[in-house]
Amino acid sequence: GESVGLHLPTLSVQEGDNSIINCAYSNSASDYFIWYKQESGKGPQFIIDIRSNMDKRQGQRVTVLLNKTVKHLSLQIAATQPGDSAVYFCAGISGYSTLTFGKGTMLLVSP
């Protein structure tokens, strides 16, 4: 089945730095991936998604890169702000509509 995992459990950066959060997946049949942000006491909040026929997608201050050859996703956050501090999950489709989540990476942004 789908397995989605994260390389680093915690990432600490300074405000203004660029952050890169990585994710590996095992199911090559997945055709859709999402990055979610989860703040303490809140549910996962959609950040950005990407389909498998793309290798890059940009949003406001965020970019997702997909490398299907090595089954790797990354989330880049430009000019990281303290409000970006949260746990970030990648998720991929398995089955018809099921999201399979990775365990998450904690992003800590210092002022």
Next chain:
Amino acid sequence: EPEVTQTPSHQVTQMGQEVILRCVPISNHLYFYWYRQILGQKVEFLVSFYNNEISEKSEIFDDQFSVERPDGSNFTLKIRSTKLEDSAMYFCASSGGAGGLWPQHFGDGTRLSIL
């Protein structure tokens, strides 16, 4: 912006008791989901629901669990006889409005504590 709302935010229940977790999905969405997150672990899929029936469910979603859409706005998860290991955050999600099947939008969850 429309959002998924869940009640209660925290539910404390004695082991063996039944519990019902409630969700109001985004109004024009057609697909509904329940996920759970045990403390410190990843979010796990429980069940998806479309057209008044379950479309997918995980191994976690055994006979103790059921879902229902009793009216046009609510979506509930019932755990018939709770166990200690059911303690977790339960998230409801919905999708499938004008934006398409994806992405799923999540509520802020119900923290279920089984004593």
